[in-house]
Amino acid sequence: MSTASENIVEYQKKFGLQLKKIRHTKGMSQLDLASYCNLEKTSISRIENGRTNTTLKTMVILSTALEVELKDLFDF
Template identity: 60%
Template sequence: MSIDRDLIKIQKAFGERVRELRVKKGLSQFDLASHCNYEKSTISRIENGRTNITLKTALNLSSKLEVKLKDLFEF
């Protein structure tokens, strides 16, 4: 399997995990975006696996979702 295909699979799984945690907290995409100082479209791209996020973004998301960073990668 190529690195690009692996990256896409991980991005999609990560996005699904973010969505799962966001919904569990009762937040809309707009709510999470506001808490993180992002545009709603950024959260949408993350949740749909269409963007390769930075570690800083992952840390921000984990903080706003009130989970440990490692919890975002449990997929």
């Protein structure tokens, strides 16, 4: 049985992979996305690698920048 902490880390990783997939589909680099979202490139990297717990505000900004629905970032 997995713990809540393990589940959170797993979702962070899945979210990050989905973000990366969509970003690639849109032909954007991490720097492109970071610039559009007014974030550091390292922030995008940490999100995509599942090393940070992203806020809802950042998720909305990312989905807007990528021109996808917020729910699409969770389609994993």
